[in-house]
Every structure is written in C-alpha cells, then in structure tokens.
Amino acid sequence: MTGAPDQNYNVFSSQALVDVVGDITDEALKASRMKQFIGVLGGRLMNWGQRKSLFPLHLGIKCCALEMAAAGGSRFDAERFGVFFRSTPRQCDVLIVNGPISKKFADPLVRLWEQMPEPKWCIAMGECAISGGPYYQSYNILEGVETIIPVDVYIPGCPPRPEALIDGFAKLRQKIMRIGTKPSTDRAGDAPIIVGDD
Amino acid sequence: MAEMWISMGPQHPMTHGLWTLRVKVDGETVIDTEPDLGYIHRAVEKIAELRDFTKFTTYCDRLCYASANTWSHAYIYAVENLLEVEVPERAEYIRLVAVEIQRIASHLMWLGAYCPDVGNLTAFVWCLREREMMLDLLQELGGSRLHYNFPRVGGVKRDLPIGFAQRCRTKINLFLNRIQEYEALLDESTVFLVRTQGVGYAKPEEMVNHGVTGPNVRAGGINYDVRWAHPYSVYDEVDWEPSVEKPSIKGADCYDRYRVRVEEMQQSGRMVLDALDKMPGGADTHHQHGDEAILAKAPLRAPEGTSGFHHFEDSRGESMFYIVGGGEQRGKFPYRNSIRSPMFITIPYASKCMIGYKVADIPAIMGSFDPCIGETDR
Amino acid sequence: MGMKIDMEAAEVAANLVVAQGRSRWGGTGLTMEVQHHAGGRFKRPYIRIDCPRQHWLAVAKWLRFDAGVDHCSMITGIHWPEGPDERRWEVVIHLMRMNVIDPPERGNWVEQVVRDASILQEEDVPLEFEVSICLPDTRTPSVPSVQQVWVGADWNEKETWDLVGIDFDGHVGMRRVLLPHDSPVGYHPLQKQHKLRYHDFEEMYDDAQGFQRKPVDAGKIK
Numbered sequence: 029m030t031g032a033p034d035q036n037y038n039v040f041s042s043q044a045l046v047d048v049v050g051d052i053t054d055e056a057l058k059a060s061r062m063k064q065f066i067g068v069l070g071g072r073l074m075n076w077g078q079r080k081s082l083f084p085l086h087l088g089i090k091c092c093a094l095e096m097a098a099a100g101g102s103r104f105d106a107e108r109f110g111v112f113f114r115s116t117p118r119q120c121d122v123l124i125v126n127g128p129i130s131k132k133f134a135d136p137l138v139r140l141w142e143q144m145p146e147p148k149w150c151i152a153m154g155e156c157a158i159s160g161g162p163y164y165q166s167y168n169i170l171e172g173v174e175t176i177i178p179v180d181v182y183i184p185g186c187p188p189r190p191e192a193l194i195d196g197f198a199k200l201r202q203k204i205m206r207i208g209t210k211p212s213t214d215r216a217g218d219a220p221i222i223v224g225d226d
Numbered sequence: 227m228a229e230m231w232i233s234m235g236p237q238h239p240m241t242h243g244l245w246t247l248r249v250k251v252d253g254e255t256v257i258d259t260e261p262d263l264g265y266i267h268r269a270v271e272k273i274a275e276l277r278d279f280t281k282f283t284t285y286c287d288r289l290c291y292a293s294a295n296t297w298s299h300a301y302i303y304a305v306e307n308l309l310e311v312e313v314p315e316r317a318e319y320i321r322l323v324a325v326e327i328q329r330i331a332s333h334l335m336w337l338g339a340y341c342p343d344v345g346n347l348t349a350f351v352w353c354l355r356e357r358e359m360m361l362d363l364l365q366e367l368g369g370s371r372l373h374y375n376f377p378r379v380g381g382v383k384r385d386l387p388i389g390f391a392q393r394c395r396t397k398i399n400l401f402l403n404r405i406q407e408y409e410a411l412l413d414e415s416t417v418f419l420v421r422t423q424g425v426g427y428a429k430p431e432e433m434v435n436h437g438v439t440g441p442n443v444r445a446g447g448i449n450y451d452v453r454w455a456h457p458y459s460v461y462d463e464v465d466w467e468p469s470v471e472k473p474s475i476k477g478a479d480c481y482d483r484y485r486v487r488v489e490e491m492q493q494s495g496r497m498v499l500d501a502l503d504k505m506p507g508g509a510d511t512h513h514q515h516g517d518e519a520i521l522a523k524a525p526l527r528a529p530e531g532t533s534g535f536h537h538f539e540d541s542r543g544e545s546m547f548y549i550v551g552g553g554e555q556r557g558k559f560p561y562r563n564s565i566r567s568p569m570f571i572t573i574p575y576a577s578k579c580m581i582g583y584k585v586a587d588i589p590a591i592m593g594s595f596d597p598c599i600g601e602t603d604r
Numbered sequence: 605m606g607m608k609i610d611m612e613a614a615e616v617a618a619n620l621v622v623a624q625g626r627s628r629w630g631g632t633g634l635t636m637e638v639q640h641h642a643g644g645r646f647k648r649p650y651i652r653i654d655c656p657r658q659h660w661l662a663v664a665k666w667l668r669f670d671a672g673v674d675h676c677s678m679i680t681g682i683h684w685p686e687g688p689d690e691r692r693w694e695v696v697i698h699l700m701r702m703n704v705i706d707p708p709e710r711g712n713w714v715e716q717v718v719r720d721a722s723i724l725q726e727e728d729v730p731l732e733f734e735v736s737i738c739l740p741d742t743r744t745p746s747v748p749s750v751q752q753v754w755v756g757a758d759w760n761e762k763e764t765w766d767l768v769g770i771d772f773d774g775h776v777g778m779r780r781v782l783l784p785h786d787s788p789v790g791y792h793p794l795q796k797q798h799k800l801r802y803h804d805f806e807e808m809y810d811d812a813q814g815f816q817r818k819p820v821d822a823g824k825i826k
Contacts, residue, residue, distance in 0.1 A: 086239040089533050090266055090600055091291035091372055098371075101354030115239040132784040133244065134266045136236050154409065160287060165801045166269040166278075167793055168783070265783040271767070272793055272800055306643035318645065365736065434675050434704040437756025446715040447707035454608045455721065455730035457704070458644050462608035470716050475709055497606075534642065535698060537677065546677055546698060562794075566678035566698070570763070571756050603782060 047124055056089045068194040071208065077110055078121065078147065080109040082197060085140065089127025092154035092187040099190035117143040122200070123174045128156035128163050134176055141177045144177075147209045149180045151196055158182050178216050183223045202209040231256070232585075240343050240589040240596070241598025244276040247577060247592070248431035255585045259577040267603045274563035275553055279379055281528070282563070287373040289565065289602035290337045293541040295328035295364070296371050298536035299375060302377040304460060304547035308534030309379060309561075310526045316513075317381035317482045319505045319519065323394075324367055324376055324386070325459075326494040326501075330475065331360040331493075332541040337598045342411070344421040349411060352452045355383045359397045366390055381521030391502050391509035393436070398495045403498050405492060412484075417539050422484060424581050426591035427477035437571035440543030442595055444472045452539040464500040480594035487596075527557035533595040542596050543568025567601040607721040609729055611646055611710075617729035618649040621671050625653070628666060634661055650732040657737055660749040667699065668753050673733060675700045676754035679761055681768035683795045693739040695747045695770055700755075701731045739770075749775035767794045 081136035088096065099106045100113065114120050117140045129137060141150070152173050155161035159173040173179060180203060183196040199221050207215070234240075234247040241247060244265040250258035270289065274282050286301040287294040299321055306313065313321075338353030361371050366387050368374025376383055412418045428438075430446035443450060451468040453461040471482040471487030502509040512521045529553025535548040547564035555560035576595040579587055618638045625636040633656045640647040655663050667673040670793030676696040684692050707714040719728075737744045745784070749772035751755045761772045762781045780787060792798075 050387075072549070085237070086244075087237050089244050091288055094291060094372060097339075098354060101358065102351050105292045112235065117237075127266060128268060130265055130267055130784075133236060134268070140237055162274065162288070163270075166273060167798075167801050168267050169267050182553070189371065195532040264784065266781070269793065269800070276800060303644065307641045309640040312643060312645075319705075403733045411664075430704050430707050431674070431706045433700055435755050437676060437754070438758075439702075440674065443704060447714055449719060450702050450704050450730075455605065456648060456700075456732060457608040457646055458648075460645070461606045464606055466606045470718060472716055473714060474705065475712065475714055535734065537700065544677065544700075548678065548680060548696065550682060550700065562680075564680040565679065566775040571759055573788070574759055578632075584641050 037057075061131065061136075062098060072133075075204065075208055078209075079201040081112070082122045082149075082200065083112050083114045083120045084122040084124045084170070085117055085125065085144070086115045087126070087140070088112050089125065089133075090131075090156060090158070092126035092153075092185075095190050096124060096153065096186045099193045104190040104194060106190075106197065109194065109197055112195060117141075120144055121148050122151060123148065123177070124151045124153050125157040125177075126153040126187075128161055128169045129173050129176070130168045131170070134170060137173070138176050138208045146211050148212055149186060149200055150177055150212075151181045151193075151200065152179045152182060153183045153185075153193060153196070155184065158184060161186065167182075178212055179216075180215065180222070181221045181223065188223070192223055199223055228253070236589070240593070242339055242593060242597050243574070243602070245597075245599050245602070247588070249580070249585070249588065250314070251585055254586075256580050256583055256585060257589065259580055261573050262578045263573065263602055264380060265603065266599060267411060269562055270604045275438050275559055275561065278558055279309070279528075279560070281520065281524075283360050283377065284373065284375050287375060288540070288600065289567070289604060290569075290598045291372060292600075293328055293332035295324050295376055296332070296538070296540045297545065298375065299325050299377050300536065300540060300545050300549050302379060304536040304540060304549050305379050306325075306524075306531055306534075307536050308528050308549050308551055309525050311380045311522060313381055314519055314595050315460070315520055316506045317520045320367075321377060321385060322459055322461070322464065322501050323363070323470075323498050324382075324508045325375075326399070326497045327360055327367075327394075329494045330491050331357050331364065333491050335362065336487065336541075337408070337484075340593040340596075341418075343593045346412065346415065346418050349408065352408065352411075353405075356401055359401060363390075363394055363397060367394070376525075378521055380524035384515050385513045385517070385520050386505075386509060388510070388512050394502060395499060399432075400494050406487065408488065416536040419481065421478040421587075421590050422594065424479055424577075425587045426480045426594060427474075428485075428575075428579055429477040433575065434541075434565070436574055437568075438543065438575050438595075439568060440539065440541075441469075441486045441490060442483060442572065443471065444468060444480070445482040447471065447473045447478070452537050452544050456537050457537070458538070460501070461497075463504060464497045466497045466500070469493050475545050482591050482593040483596075486592055520545050528552060528560065529557050530561075540568060542598060542601075543572060543603070565601075565604055567604065569596075569598055570602045572596055573602060606663050609724060610720050611648070611723050614729050614731070615649050617726050618651055620726060621651055621731065625651075625666075626672065629659070629663065632656070632662065632818075633655070633672040634659060650734060653733065655734045655737050657739060657747060660735075661753075663735070663749040664753045667733070671701065672703060672727065672756075673699045673701045673731075674704060675702050676750070676756040676760065679750075679757055679764055681764045681794075683768060685796050687818055690740050691738040693745040693770055695737040695739070695764070697733075697737075697750075697757075699735065701726055701733070703730060703731065721807055744771065745769070746771035746773050750789055751775050756805040761823040766792070766804050769795055800807040 157173045163169040229252045244260035248260045278364040282300045286298040289297045309522040334353045334357040338350045341349035368376040449470040471486045530552030532551040549560045551563040553561040613639045639652045682694040
C-alpha cells in the first residue's frame with residue numbers, strides 16, 4: 029500500500045476529527061455518570077464471564093491428573109461449571125498443578141505460567157504441589173509449587189477427590205468475584221484459600 | 227525437504243505423562259527420535275532406604291498411579307521373598323481379586339486416554355464411566371479411590387467387606403456386557419481402524435531383546451505371561467488364559483495391542499468372578515482386621531546378607547523389585563530397593579518403532595504401548 | 605483352569621543349565637548354583653551366578669546364545685562403603701529366559717504360538733537368573749557393557765550410571781536419564797555418602813567427594 033492512510037482521507041474522516049469526537053463523547057459520558065455506570069457494568073460482565081468459564085491447561089504431572097481427568101468424566105462432570113481443558117497455555121486462565129515439581133520441570137512450569145496471559149490463576153492440587161507431599165525430603169523435588177509461582181487455591185488430598193477439585197473451582201470463583209482482575213504478580217501476599225478449611 | 231527436531235515437550239496432551247519426545251522430521255516423516263525422561267524423578271529408591279517395609283507400600287502405589295495395586299503387590303511379594311513369609315490362601319485370593327480389578331481399571335484408563343488420541347472422544351467418557359465402577363469396588367476394598375495401600379507383609383489389610391461379593395459380581399457382569407458396546411464403537415469405526423492398523427509394527431523376539439514384555443509382546447502372537455511362567459499367587463487355580471493376538475507377518479500393530487488389552491480385561495473379569503467363587507471360607511465371610519486367615523505374622527527386620535526379588539505381571543509388562551536387607555536400624559530398613567519399571571524400557575523402544583511413519587502416527591503408536599511416566603521416573 | 609509351569613520341571617531345567625554352566629566355566633572363578641525364592645506359595649528355583657568382572661561379557665554371550673536367555677530385566681548397582689574389600693561395589697543383573705520366538709510364517713499369515721505350560725520340559729521352561737559382579741574399592745567402578753548382547757540393557761545401564769555411578773565400558777551414548785542434564789558431574793545420589801536431601805548445592809559439596817566448584821545455577825530457585 030503506497031501512501032500513508034491519512035493522505036487518502038478527506039477532512040471529514042481524518043484522525044483529528046475522530047479524536048475530537050471521542051473526547052467530546054468521553055466528557056459527556058463522564059458528566060452524566062454514564063461512563064462510571066458502563067465501566068462498573070462492563071467490569072461485572074467481564075468478571076462474570078471470566079469466572080464462569082475457567083479454562084485449565086491440559087497438564088498432567090502425576091496421580092492427581094487422573095482425578096482431574098475423572099472430574100471431567102461423566103460422574104463428576106466439571107464441564108457443567110464452564111471448565112474446559114485447553115492444550116495450549118495461550119488460551120488458558122487456570123493452571124492446575126497436580127503433582128510434584130522436580131528440578132527439571134521447574135523451568136518449563138515457570139515458562140508455561142508466563143505464557144498464560146493475564147488474568148490467570150493457579151490451583152495447587154494435591155499434597156505434592158502444596159508442600160512436596162511424601163517426597164518432600166527428596167533431592168529432586170521442590171517443596172511445593174508456591175516456591176516458583178503464586179498459588180491461589182490449595183486443594184489438599186492425596187489425591188483429592190474430584191468433588192474436592194470442583195469445590196476448589198467454586199472457591200476460585202468466589203475469589204475472582206472478590207479480587208477482580210488483580211494481576212498475578214500482586215497476589216503474592218494474599219491469604220491462601222484452602223479447600224476444606226471452613 | 228527441511229529436516230528439523232521438534233520437541234513434543236513436557237506439556238503435551240498426547241504424551242500421557244510428563245516427558246519429552248524429540249522427533250527429527252523430514253517433512254512429515256519421522257526419521258529419528260529421542261525420549262527425555264526424568265521430569266518427575268522423585269528419588270523413590272533413595273527414600274526407600276529410610277522407610278520401614280510396611281511404610282514403603284504407600285510409595286509403591288504412587289509409582290504407577292494408573293495401576294496402583296499391581297505395584298504395591300509387586301513390592302510386597304518381593305518383601306515376602308526377602309523376609310521368608312508365607313501368605314494364607316484366603317489372602318492370596320483377595321490379593322488376586324484386588325490386582326485383577328486394578329488391571330481392568332488400568333486398561334480402561336489406557337483406552338480412555340488412547341481413543342481421543344486417534345480421534346474418538348466418546349470412548350473417553352465411556353471408559354471413565356466404567357472405570358468409576360471399578361474404582362467403587364476398589365474403594366470398598368482399599369479405602370481410597372486411587373491409592374489403596376492394600377497389601378501387608380504376610381497378607382492383606384482387611385477382608386472383603388460384607389456384601390462385596392454380590393456387588394462385585396453385578397458390576398463385573400455389567401462391565402463384561404458393556405465390552406460389546408466398545409467393540410461396536412471401535413472395531414467397526416473406519417477412522418479408528420485406519421489410524422491403528424498398519425502402524426507401529428513390532429515383532430516379539432525383537433521386543434523381548436529390547437526388554438519389552440507384557441501385553442505388547444502378547445500382541446505379537448506368543449502367549450508368554452509371567453503369571454504362568456514364573457508362577458506366584460493362586461493364578462493356577464482360577465480359570466483364565468493369557469490373551470494372545472494374531473498379528474500380521476510384519477509384526478503386531480497398534481490394533482493388535484488394543485485388541486489384546488480388551489481381551490485382557492475380559493480375562494481379568496473372568497478371573498475375579500472365579501476367585502470369588504473359589505475363595506476359601508467363602509466370599510461372604512468377613513474376618514476381623516489382623517485375623518490370621520488374612521494376615522500371617524511376619525518378621526520386621528531383614529538381616530544383613532539377605533536379598534529377595536520377584537518378577538510380577540504388571541498391567542504394562544514385567545515389573546520387578548530387588549530388595550537387599552540389612553539397612554539402617556538393624557535391618558528395619560532395606561539397604562537397597564531397586565525397582566524395575568517396564569515402561570522405562572518400553573518408551574525408548576516405542577520411540578524407535580515410530581521411525582518411518584508420519585507425524586500424525588506418533589500419538590497412535592506411543593499411546594498403544596501404554597506409557598505411564600510415574601513408574602518410569604520413579 | 606489357569607496353567608502353570610510344573611515346579612519339578614523347573615528344578616530339572618535349572619539344574620541342567622547349572623550343569624552346562626559349570627562344565628563350560630568351571631575353574632574360572634565363576635560360581636553357579638540353583639537357589640530358591642524364600643517366600644510365596646511355590647519356592648521357585650532361580651539360578652544365581654557370581655561372576656568375576658573380567659568374564660562378564662563372555663558369560664553374557666554364553667547366556668544369550670547357548671542358554672537361551674533372551675530378556676535382560678534389570679541392571680542395578682549397589683554401593684557398599686563398609687563392605688568387605690572385594691565387594692565395595694556390586695552390579696546385580698537380573699535376566700529371564702522367556703523362550704519368546706517370532707510366530708512362524710505360513711505363507712501370508714502367521715501361526716500363533718500358544719504354549720501349554722504344564723507340558724514344558726528342559727530347554728523350554730522359562731527361568732530366572734541373578735548375576736552378581738563384585739568390584740573392589742575404587743573411585744571409578746566399571747563393568748563391561750552388555751548393550752550389544754541385550755538391547756534392553758541399554759537404558760538400565762544408563763540409569764545405573766546416573767544414579768549409582770558405576771560406569772559401563774563400551775556403552776555407546778551414556779547420558780543422564782533421570783537426573784536433570786545439568787546435574788553436577790560426579791553426583792550420583794544413590795551412593796551412601798550422599799544424604800537424601802541437601803538444602804542447597806553448597807551443602808552437598810562439603811562432603812567426602814571433595815568438589816571444588818559450584819554449579820552454574822547456584823542461587824537460583826531449585
């Protein structure tokens with residue numbers, strides 16, 4: 029394409045006109061409080077959409093992955109809650125860590141976490157992801173996945189029942205309602221949510 | 227064409243576990259492969275040197291998590307060879323029931339994970355539904371859905387619950403009927419047949435030289451099974467046959483390996499029903515926890531200089547534990563506990579099997595050998 | 605009814621192999637005998653071989669081609685720092701004779717091989733073998749590799765070197781298989797001087813192996 033787009037426009041569709049119209053609309057909306065109203069409504073709509081359609085990653089590390097698969101099966105059926113597993117981290121918003129993290133897998137896991145776009149949440153499922161589990165003394169296993177990525181919900185169990193995983197999703201939904209789109213880097217100091225702790 | 231290495235990296239929906247398969251492709255054809263394991267190496271063999279014999283059973287469940295009972299039983303048989311313990315006959319029957327129901331559940335998990343790889347998503351939900359039935363039975367026996375810690379040195383943890391025999395018979399009969407549905411879905415589906423027939427040929431002699439055993443070799447047309455070749459437990463008293471397939475001249479393909487596992491599920495169901503009929507004392511009696519009919523007295527310590535090993539027919543091949551006694555605490559811990567995982571040896575062989583086929587055949591071939599990375603990485 | 609190998613036939617077959625072995629290897633320092641598993645319903649016989657290090661490759665070839673042992677089940681290593689002088693390192697190899705053959709071809713189809721276990725005799729009986737190679741005290745224990753004899757030994761040997769530190773002469777493609785690839789050179793965790801867990805690599809290096817350098821990832825999240 030030759031020539032800048034501006035040169036092909038006449039004065040009624042120039043960039044300057046678009047900017048002026050935009051600024052006037054913005055001021056009008058702010059004056060009549062509509063902007064705030066639309067912002068809150070839009071934010072609530074986005075939050076509703078995010079928490080009702082959590083897409084976890086197809087990551088199966090160890091035994092808890094079988095319970096995660098069973099949660100997707102027909103008896104427990106996580107899909108009725110909007111949970112749908114995706115194979116690529118670029119399309120996911122939840123990372124379910126379901127096994128012990130070895131030194132070799134720490135780097136790929138952090139890379140997977142960083143490939144997920146914001147907003148994203150992490151669920152530590154099972155004892156191995158929470159604290160290293162029965163292998164906490166092992167020379168190759170990290171003491172919990174929270175040493176490398178921030179965790180939002182902990183689901184204890186070895187392995188936790190699929191109902192516990194679905195309850196973990198429910199607690200995550202409540203947390204998303206509370207915190208909105210707070211980025212994951214700011215969540216390091218938040219109080220942990222532990223399934224079964226109430 | 228361009229040759230390049232592609233990494234089917236640790237997170238991949240079709241590798242059934244956490245490992246990397248690096249494939250060198252020339253266009254669409256695979257010309258070389260290199261598996262990379264160790265992503266969940268948990269140092270279980272080193273942990274074993276600091277655990278009692280009974281306490282280590284919980285780790286053995288978690289070795290191959292799809293088939294937990296077979297691993298804890300393999301370990302306990304090796305410990306009984308080390309400590310020179312004889313098991314009461316009723317306990318052997320109960321162990322057989324637990325192991326064979328677990329074998330059915332493991333093969334169902336395999337089928338449920340394999341069929342989506344070749345394009346059939348219905349079988350995933352069907353297999354998980356059947357597996358839930360088997361897990362209900364195992365939950366009655368062992369107490370948990372996935373890791374049971376069921377056998378003890380000298381017997382089993384507890385007897386069959388009251389009413390278990392009737393529930394077990396109902397569920398196994400229902401399952402054996404439902405296998406016809408699977409056959410109608412898969413064996414008559416053109417897509418499944420095209421994707422699994424004619425790919426991944428493997429011949430038995432070569433497989434055994436490479437260390438591959440179990441259903442993969444039986445798919446090649448020979449009925450070798452550790453349960454009759456190196457007999458243990460009461461397999462000679464229940465009604466069963468090793469399931470063999472009839473391969474083609476080039477060897478066993480993925481379809482044969484699938485058929486042999488479906489037949490094995492039927493044989494396991496048959497074994498369970500027969501064992502419930504033949505159980506000494508009847509399947510409806512219930513002995514108390516620790517009764518000598520289900521648990522023999524066993525020594526706690528293995529003195530220095532002793533060792534024991536046991537070959538066991540796991541759902542995926544021949545597994546083995548080799549335990550040397552005389553460890554710390556005057557023999558309460560083992561000095562060395564060495565674990566032989568069939569999948570550790572099968573995965574390099576399966577990677578070699580893929581050479582010459584297309585990239586799209588990789589999940590079909592890899593899945594048909596039934597990889598489970600928990601036991602591979604120990 | 606399920607079938608099983610007759611235990612007397614297994615005894616006879618095991619004694620036959622031991623007799624052949626003794627006549628072939630008698631006087632070389634190799635001992636071969638039939639032992640029995642101590643637990644379980646059937647006290648199954650197995651053949652225990654104590655092999656000196658220099659004969660191992662020849663014995664492996666004899667086992668494979670003359671005794672028909674076609675499956676290498678496991679190769680493992682044990683570190684005995686407080687053992688007798690001639691047994692500071694031990695390599696234990698478990699083998700099985702499975703008698704698995706390719707199903708015979710009949711024109712353009714193959715005939716299945718379905719064996720009846722109760723009638724198998726002598727050379728057809730499957731057997732278990734346990735070979736033990738003791739090594740004296742050394743900082744570089746090594747044993748000849750049997751990668752060419754049984755391909756199944758390949759990854760077993762890699763794992764033994766990776767975890768225990770026993771090297772295999774003639775092994776092509778030795779590399780770390782279970783530990784991360786950037787593990788420190790010379791770190792073999794199943795040796796007895798290593799603890800189960802070190803809280804960082806500095807602590808590991810204070811021990812008897814006397815390393816001088818730090819790994820490249822010291823200080824990073826482990």
